[in-house]
Amino acid sequence: MQLLSSNLAGAWSQGSGAKTALVNPATEAVVAEVAGGHDLGAAFRYARDTGANELAALTFAQRGELLAALAKAIHAAREELITLAIANGGNTRGDAKFDIDGGAVTLSHYAELGASLGSHTLLGDGEPIQVGRTARMGGQHVWTSRRGVAVHINAFNFPAWGTCEKLACALLAGMPVISKPATATALVAHRLAQLFEPLLPKGVLQMLIGPAGTLLDHVTAHDVVAFTGGSATAQMLRTKVLTTGARLNIEADSLNAAVLGPDVEVSSEAGLLMVADVARDMTQKTGQKCTAIRRVLVPEAKVAEFCDALKDRIGSIVIGDPANETVRMGPLATAAQLADLKAGVARLAAATDSVHGGTGEVTPLGVPPGKGFFVGPVLRLARSPMTCAPLNEHEVFGPVTTVGPYSGDAAFAAAFIAKGEGCLVSSAYSDDRDWVARFVTAAAPWAGRLYLGSSKMAAQSPGPGTVLPSLVHGGPGRAGGGEELGGARGLHLYMQRTALEGDASVLKSLIG
Amino acid sequence: MQLLSSNLAGAWSQGSGAKTALVNPATEAVVAEVAGGHDLGAAFRYARDTGANELAALTFAQRGELLAALAKAIHAAREELITLAIANGGNTRGDAKFDIDGGAVTLSHYAELGASLGSHTLLGDGEPIQVGRTARMGGQHVWTSRRGVAVHINAFNFPAWGTCEKLACALLAGMPVISKPATATALVAHRLAQLFEPLLPKGVLQMLIGPAGTLLDHVTAHDVVAFTGGSATAQMLRTKVLTTGARLNIEADSLNAAVLGPDVEVSSEAGLLMVADVARDMTQKTGQKCTAIRRVLVPEAKVAEFCDALKDRIGSIVIGDPANETVRMGPLATAAQLADLKAGVARLAAATDSVHGGTGEVTPLGVPPGKGFFVGPVLRLARSPMTCAPLNEHEVFGPVTTVGPYSGDAAFAAAFIAKGEGCLVSSAYSDDRDWVARFVTAAAPWAGRLYLGSSKMAAQSPGPGTVLPSLVHGGPGRAGGGEELGGARGLHLYMQRTALEGDASVLKSLIG
DSSP states (O other): OOBOOEEETTEEEOOSSOEEEEEOTTTOOEEEEEEOOOOHHHHHHHIIIIIHHHHHTSOHHHHHHHHHHHHHHHHHTHHHHHHHHHHHHOOOHHHHHHHHHHHHHHHHHHHHHHHHHOSOSSEEEEEEEEOSSSTTEEEEEEEEEOSSOEEEEOOTTOTTHHHHHHHHHHHHHTOOEEEEOOSTTHHHHHHHHHHHGGGSOTTSEEEOOSOOTTGGGGOOTTOEEEEESOHHHHHHHHHHHHTTTOEEEEEOOOOOEEEEOTTOOTTSHHHHHHHHHHHHHHHGGGGOOTTOOOEEEEEGGGHHHHHHHHHHHHTTOOBBOTTSTTOSBOOOSOHHHHHHHHHHHHHHHTTSEEEESTTOOOOOBTOOTTOSOOOOOEEEEOSSGGGOHHHHHOOOOSSEEEEEEEOOOHHHHHHHHHHTTSEEEEEEEOSOHHHHHHHHHHHGGGEEEEEEEOGGGGGGOOOTTOOOTTSEEOOSGGGOSOOEESGGGGGGGGEEEEEEEEEHHHHHHHHO | OOBOOEEETTEEEOOSSOEEEEEOTTTOOEEEEEEOOOOHHHHHHHIIIIIHHHHHTSOHHHHHHHHHHHHHHHHHTHHHHHHHHHHHHOOOHHHHHHHHHHHHHHHHHHHHHHHHHOSOSSEEEEEEEEOSSSTTEEEEEEEEEOSSOEEEEOOTTOTTHHHHHHHHHHHHHTOOEEEEOOSTTHHHHHHHHHHHGGGSOTTSEEEOOSOOTTGGGGOOTTOEEEEESOHHHHHHHHHHHHTTTOEEEEEOOOOOEEEEOTTOOTTSHHHHHHHHHHHHHHHGGGGOOTTOOOEEEEEGGGHHHHHHHHHHHHTTOOBBOTTSTTOOBOOOSOHHHHHHHHHHHHHHHTTSEEEESTTOOOOOBTOOTTOSOOOOOEEEEOSSGGGOHHHHHOOOOSSEEEEEEEOOOHHHHHHHHHHTTSEEEEEEEOSOHHHHHHHHHHHGGGEEEEEEEOGGGGGGOOOTTOOOTTSEEOOSGGGOSOOEESGGGGGGGGEEEEEEEEEHHHHHHHHO
């Protein structure tokens, strides 16, 4: 059995600790193993002494060229990566492409941003301002690379995209990275580490494949920890990381909602867009997207029609081993995820009615009896969505969505978004600009992104579930309070903002 | 004896707990008392239920008008406030004006910003972008007010400025405030609370005068805590506040440095500017400024001349009760500050040579024998400043500065800045643009502000010790990792950034 190596302190090493098996979540066959016990102190020193200096010697444009090379390497190995994602992630081919292409697109976005930032290492922030009595005495804000290590702790659901999105921002910003993919689905990230290693200067990227071990023990005030995952781990990180003074970015649980505006018919272009978006979010990656729609609000008179349209989309989906080409939805990624999901669905079932799929019982295609972490799509109905605690307080991370009725009031819709206590994204589908304006003003403080579906952009919409590198990703409250991506905004986590104050012509010459 | 009231939950109340005396730090006479034991849960509810809604109904322009009214109220009560600052803060008249006028200027700055942001409640962030295949599908980032409470915990040294700078940003951003000034010097803040109360909508500003009590127990994930003070309290806040998921902004200890460039003669315009800036930072507010220069680096051949010039400035300063008009430097603010300072000076004295003032022994003017928290200006010389641990690891919060020699190398100067492990501000005085460029690039990651002194701007420079509302204030690492002010940047702590995604023309209409 292959024991996966980590790339740490300039060498590949397999670790010396207890072994953990990586399995195919459709068949439960072991596909590889990992072991802990690495010298992570050496990895931090290597990042601080070697990686940081290598990056500091590069301009934004040069760092962008590195990112372009990484994107190219992903494209060249795309089929191989897809095969690994199917074998270790429970991904269908479409799921795998979504993850892998998402990673490459994000790297390319930041490669282009690097080129546009040019041959500099200081990034200007805002315009020059006058701070003295005359224009001679000026102020200029700049961003520079933090002198520390960026520690990335990624989630199991996007081993490629998650790794690349954090990496792109940190490297372009000028911080060396130690990246830890989730163990369960590490095959893809491990292959990325192999592909990337020859393309980057020494110490710029290290990849820990396997358990975190002592990773957090080496974090100091000048480092950055960026985490995507569940709220229990997030809380541990708050205690452990923030007391060091380090920066911590968290992307955690999110009870994303979608709302059908009162002006929209289910059968209209905007209505069908919403149905398609909800169906996609339920089934793509088997609903294991942090951005997936968990809560749906529909005007009371249209609930039945909406549910029927949704059932048409999800009712006939083929579920099974994604190695089988007819399969359109694979298993959950791990046994633990399946257990969590079952507990979540049981909580929901006690407070809602079944519309489709009961509590997720399914007979998967092409799988040995009793094997695999499968669940079917589950659509529930909450008669009083605002007061349904299981709906508004627990993320169920799989192909599960609950629909509830409302009056059509924009303020109620926004309050329903808020009831999730902070989310990554929520969406509303309406062609009524006044309604949208009322909704946005009240809902925006509770969401990192608001997706506004309408008939005019239906034909080219990626849906709310797709994270775009040009828009921020993260959310307040329950979602962790973090922020990633958003073009140049994504660099700021890894940089220090400094106000320069002095002779205006000197300041001008400094930022070029 | 006057027992100061707090303004909480819409009423003035004196508290029911044990009393603490506020004293005149020059004479140790009791000037007022405070008591704890307030119902702070009621204050948070009042802010959430009443204050938040009052602010949400106001546009940026209307909130700006409120800030302008507060600034006007300070101007109208300026003499009274100065008298209170002298009696309770150990301030000279000049010190008091620096604090009080600084507060008013900051309020006015944000009043003007509010007017410029206009009749909106959403604040656009960056330009619209295209996120679909055509220009129809767009993205626009916006900032909206966080739905929570802004808790302000201020330091003893700037009861007016500190209160106003945090207040200006939070109110303009749209968050209701519960402000807690430091108890020891609360007379000025208490008077501000009285002046401001009739000028603001209900629940928008509450002021807790006295001990913090249970203040932090009511903080939730949607609130913001902004703290200025020492690193021990900062560490407690990290543990207590961050585990709730709330945002925390810290401005803590800072070992600010100043460097004389190798091209500058001490007797030149730039050289004398630096001497004046160091002397001002030693004596203004008796050195109790978080931005004051604690560490000075001078080319080896010029150290003696620099020290002589500095001694000329600080040697004859009259120290005593600031109620006496001939006095130019008052006492420290509290007995505890004096004890801390003496411990710090003792640590320094063990590792450095005395240039002036020994360890701060002084006979103050117009003070009963043995009374008051007085210390004289202390100038020390470190033969090897980079390796002098007491110099680089402990902030001595008073009229104490240490000079050390260096070769003139810009990289060494930047490394000396870095040796402080993160500061609010540091400065360099040079007319050599290449030297300045090398210094800035290497030093910027370690400072929230870099002040670049030069001959051309000498005549109109406020010095590095003055915080300007248009430039960010805060610093990495030891300085807390926070950021305040900086014009519109200062609002962001109190706002949520949201990416709006949808029909480009709808997005355009939303931000007006």
